Amino acid sequence: MTSIPDPKGQFKEYQQSLFNALVSATKASSAIPVKDVGFLRSLDRQFAKDLDTSGSRLLKATNQLLQQCSSDTGVQVSKYEDIDDVNERYGGVVDIIDSLLEKADVCLDEMTGQKGRKPEQIKQKPTEVAQVSKGKLEYKLLHASNIVRPQMKFKDRVDNSNSTPFIRKIKEKPHAMVPLNFETIDEAEEGKATPSLPHPYEYEIKHITYPEFMFEEKEPVMYEPFDTTTAAWVDDDESLEKMMDELAKAKEIAIDLEHHNYRSYQGFTCLMQVSTRDHDFIVDTLELRDRLWKLNEYFADPNVVKVLHGADSDIIWLQRDFGLYIVNLFDTYFASQLLEFPQKSLAYLLRTYCNVEADKKYQLADWRIRPLPEEMFKYARADTHYLLYIYDCVRNELIQRSAANENLLRVALQRSAGIALQKHDKEVYDLETGEGPTGWKGLLRKWQHPMTTQQLAVFKALHQWRDVTAREQDESIRYILPNHMLFSLVERMPSDPAGVMGCCNPCPPLVRMNAQSIGILIQKTRMDAVLHPSAQSSIVTGPSSGTTEKTTTKTPITPAQNIPSKNKANVAKMEVDPSVFDLNKVDQVRREQTEKINKAIATLSGDSMDSIDEMDDTARALVEEIRSTLKLALPFEGLKFKKLKGTVVSTSTATAPSPSSASPLPPTTESLEHLYVPSSERETKKRKLLQTGASLTSVAQVEEEDAIVLKDTMRKTKKKKGNKKKKSKSPAQE
Numbered sequence: 049m050t051s052i053p054d055p056k057g058q059f060k061e062y063q064q065s066l067f068n069a070l071v072s073a074t075k076a077s078s079a080i081p082v083k084d085v086g087f088l089r090s091l092d093r094q095f096a097k098d099l100d101t102s103g104s105r106l107l108k109a110t111n112q113l114l115q116q117c118s119s120d121t122g123v124q125v126s127k128y129e130d131i132d133d134v135n136e137r138y139g140g141v142v143d144i145i146d147s148l149l150e151k152a153d154v155c156l157d158e159m160t161g162q163k164g165r166k167p168e169q170i171k172q173k174p175t176e177v178a179q180v181s182k183g184k185l186e187y188k189l190l191h192a193s194n195i196v197r198p199q200m201k202f203k204d205r206v207d208n209s210n211s212t213p214f215i216r217k218i219k220e221k222p223h224a225m226v227p228l229n230f231e232t233i234d235e236a237e238e239g240k241a242t243p244s245l246p247h248p249y250e251y252e253i254k255h256i257t258y259p260e261f262m263f264e265e266k267e268p269v270m271y272e273p274f275d276t277t278t279a280a281w282v283d284d285d286e287s288l289e290k291m292m293d294e295l296a297k298a299k300e301i302a303i304d305l306e307h308h309n310y311r312s313y314q315g316f317t318c319l320m321q322v323s324t325r326d327h328d329f330i331v332d333t334l335e336l337r338d339r340l341w342k343l344n345e346y347f348a349d350p351n352v353v354k355v356l357h358g359a360d361s362d363i364i365w366l367q368r369d370f371g372l373y374i375v376n377l378f379d380t381y382f383a384s385q386l387l388e389f390p391q392k393s394l395a396y397l398l399r400t401y402c403n404v405e406a407d408k409k410y411q412l413a414d415w416r417i418r419p420l421p422e423e424m425f426k427y428a429r430a431d432t433h434y435l436l437y438i439y440d441c442v443r444n445e446l447i448q449r450s451a452a453n454e455n456l457l458r459v460a461l462q463r464s465a466g467i468a469l470q471k472h473d474k475e476v477y478d479l480e481t482g483e484g485p486t487g488w489k490g491l492l493r494k495w496q497h498p499m500t501t502q503q504l505a506v507f508k509a510l511h512q513w514r515d516v517t518a519r520e521q522d523e524s525i526r527y528i529l530p531n532h533m534l535f536s537l538v539e540r541m542p543s544d545p546a547g548v549m550g551c552c553n554p555c556p557p558l559v560r561m562n563a564q565s566i567g568i569l570i571q572k573t574r575m576d577a578v579l580h581p582s583a584q585s586s587i588v589t590g591p592s593s594g595t596t597e598k599t600t601t602k603t604p605i606t607p608a609q610n611i612p613s614k615n616k617a618n619v620a621k622m623e624v625d626p627s628v629f630d631l632n633k634v635d636q637v638r639r640e641q642t643e644k645i646n647k648a649i650a651t652l653s654g655d656s657m658d659s660i661d662e663m664d665d666t667a668r669a670l671v672e673e674i675r676s677t678l679k680l681a682l683p684f685e686g687l688k689f690k691k692l693k694g695t696v697v698s699t700s701t702a703t704a705p706s707p708s709s710a711s712p713l714p715p716t717t718e719s720l721e722h723l724y725v726p727s728s729e730r731e732t733k734k735r736k737l738l739q740t741g742a743s744l745t746s747v748a749q750v751e752e753e754d755a756i757v758l759k760d761t762m763r764k765t766k767k768k769k770g771n772k773k774k775k776s777k778s779p780a781q782e
Contacts, residue, residue, distance in 0.1 A: 083496040117144045132531050150390035198334045208313045208519035213244040214474045217371030223348045226251045247471045249373045256350050265447045268440035279328035279429045283335045291329045295346045298324040300353045302435035305362045306415040313518050317369045318415035323432035340370040348375045355439045357394045359467050367472045379464040383442035386456050401441050402434045477515045505577035506570050507538045528558050543571040578635050
């Protein structure tokens with residue numbers, strides 16, 4: 049292995065070495081198309097094991113690299129556990145890469161002399177650094193167990209139905225410019241079967257007059273020390289009234305929410321953090337869910353500035369859970385965007401303006417936990433405690449950077465108003481098209497998993513079962529059946545409960561409870577796919593969100609036998625017959641065998657069903673000859689055979705031959721016929737002699753002569769076995 053050149057002394061050599069390593073890694077990763085990996089895994093177990101091992105090593109290296117970059121860029125990214133975790137939180141990787149590119153641009157500007165303003169040169173106030181515990185989040189705080197589901201106590205029933213639209217909860221409209229019943233359905237809503245009601249504050253947001261004090265450059269108001277102050281816990285009517293009294297005095301309010309969506313289909317808000325210049329409040333929204341609509345008196349007031357960071361989700365949650373709407377929103381995310389900060393996160397703003405290192409490990413915590421642990425309480429309070437001071441700083445920056453033809457502050461307010469105009473609508477599941485945020489088509493586009501016709505039908509059926517079960521049980525689809533387990537079931541298509549649970553490790557509770565139903569569903573879907581293959585139409589898939597425009601050509605998902613020729617060559621090298629996986633051929637063979645079994649075929653006369661009366665003389669003679677040679681052996685010792693003398697059928701008594709026959713029918717001889725006669729009715733020489741009064745000596749002689757075939761055979765066999773024990777004789781003696 050060649051040594052890596054030193055980048056400080058041999059930069060060009062180091063650059064070329066790095067480029068060669070990246071090229072070889074890229075070629076190796078693109079040797080097998082992503083969409084064919086699942087198919088090749090199913091052909092070779094060793095290949096699947098090697099692939100899992102390589103994936104684990106790559107994920108470990110990725111986590112180490114991200115942690116190294118995180119310490120340099122300041123972007124906190126928690127450890128990735130599996131493929132679902134990577135897909136859901138890939139935005140953190142994008143943030144780190146953006147930060148690295150921003151730092152590279154800054155370094156290039158410094159080297160070329162085009163040095164810009166450093167973020168560290170922003171005017172700061174000397175503050176104490178908030179000490180927040182570091183380390184990995186405990187599992188009991190990530191997914192708490194033995195918690196009574198809060199939604200069971202909600203007075204408003206959770207509606208997860210797929211057919212009814214969202215019914216807004218607002219009953220009163222404070223600070224209204226138009227009445228609440230002033231409804232205008234958008235053009236986009238007119239084509240829907242069940243259009244939802246419009247945004248109740250749409251007119252007020254679009255026609256707002258901002259207060260003049262927002263556009264005045266002022267000295268930022270310093271926040272109270274974090275460690276020497278505390279926040280008020282609001283969980284009853286009395287504490288809610290006290291908080292509302294403080295909000296009535298404020299001109300600026302900082303708001304943040306903590307949400308939970310793992311044990312709920314739509315999710316619900318667990319905490320609301322509200323801060324004024326002098327007080328911090330932590331609201332238990334699980335207890336006050338049905339009474340927080342009163343806060344519209346302050347949230348909808350256009351003369352009160354509501355400061356949030358990244359409010360796109362918060363706006364939706366406020367509408368859905370409490371019927372709260374924001375008028376006069378200022379989103380500090382858009383301020384950091386317009387000021388061209390290298391990072392747009394709240395953690396960066398806290399570090400830049402307040403010298404506070406925020407620990408973001410509690411972002412994924414289970415906020416249903418009651419009583420709330422102290423560390424989680426501090427984390428929730430910190431999100432809004434410093435936010436109004438940050439608002440003052442970025443507002444002044446926007447005013448200072450504004451030009452005569454462009455007011456950056458108004459641009460930030462305009463973009464924030466667009467977020468406030470968002471309207472909550474329920475996610476509709478469409479089985480036919482697979483469209484929508486929770487549809488199966490988007491999942492196929494993301495995973496690029498090759499499927500046969502049967503697998504595609506099973507995938508759609510399981511995907512629908514997961515959505516229906518999640519709606520009925522009010523659980524998230526991740527809790528019901530994670531994506532990687534869904535594709536494992538599709539790949540193996542088990543039909544028994546043990547096979548279903550074997551595809552899921554660890555097996556989710558509702559999969560274990562419904563393992564038999566899932567197996568029956570898979571079996572039935574596979575049969576329907578074979579009997580009605582035309583019903584499974586091809587699905588058009590596009591590239592994932594990370595691809596460029598050059599790769600946006602849509603490709604249909606077809607059965608696995610339609611893989612390109614280069615992949616078929618790879619399969620041939622593995623000595624696997626591709627026809628084994630040709631479901632159409634297998635189905636054709638099964639149909640032929642079924643028709644052959646169901647067809648009336650006789651061994652003697654083929655598929656002819658003619659009766660013996662309809663046969664000609666030659667055929668009848670052939671049948672009689674075959675019948676005369678048949679032997680019957682019954683498995684019990686008392687069977688005797690009745691010997692019948694052969695009888696000749698004369699030509700005179702035979703049926704006259706047909707005119708078409710060339711020669712007369714020869715006489716037919718029945719030599720022997722073996723019949724079964726009950727022992728009580730058999731005619732034997734012994735019985736005849738006894739009936740005629742013969743002597744006992746004559747009867748004994750007859751018994752010796754009249755040997756039973758089966759008994760004779762058994763005696764001879766025993767005699768032969770007995771002879772084996774004797775000494776062997778010489779050939780001459782024999």
